[in-house]
Amino acid sequence: MRSWLLSHETNERKRSSPREMLLFFFRRSVETSFPNETGQLTAGPESPEGPLSPARPAGPSIPCSPGGPAGPESPRRPRGPSLPAAPEEPGGPTMP
Known part of the structure; x- marks a missing residue:
């Protein structure tokens, strides 16, 4: 019986x-990565919250956490203020 079910699935x-x-996999990936009308992520098959929700809190917590991650993060912090300075000198867009 089970072998018939498996062969039937492969035939389908x-x-x-x-x-x-492609449409099936696209719909499945969109359902698991984008929130529905109520603003909640639709539940993926692997977890009740969806596959992407546990990764989201990890992003903001890395710069805020003191200790180990702050050490490698400190050379990047001087680059942060230099990023707003780059739009202040738009030589390319103003010339034409």
């Missing part, structure tokens, strides 16, 4: 066109 997969498979 072979019948679907590449375009249908």
Whole structure:
């Protein structure tokens, strides 16, 4: 019985066109990465929160955390103020 189910699934997969498979995977990736109308991430199959939600808090917490991550982060901090200075000198866009 189980082998018949597996062979039936593979036959169904072979019948679907590449375009249908692309649409299926595209819809699945969009559903797991973008929030729905209520503003909540639609639940992915691997976790109730969705695959991307645990990674989001890790981004802001790295600069805020004191200790180990702050050491490698400190050479990058002087580059931070230099980034706003770059738009102040727009020589390229103003010349034409």
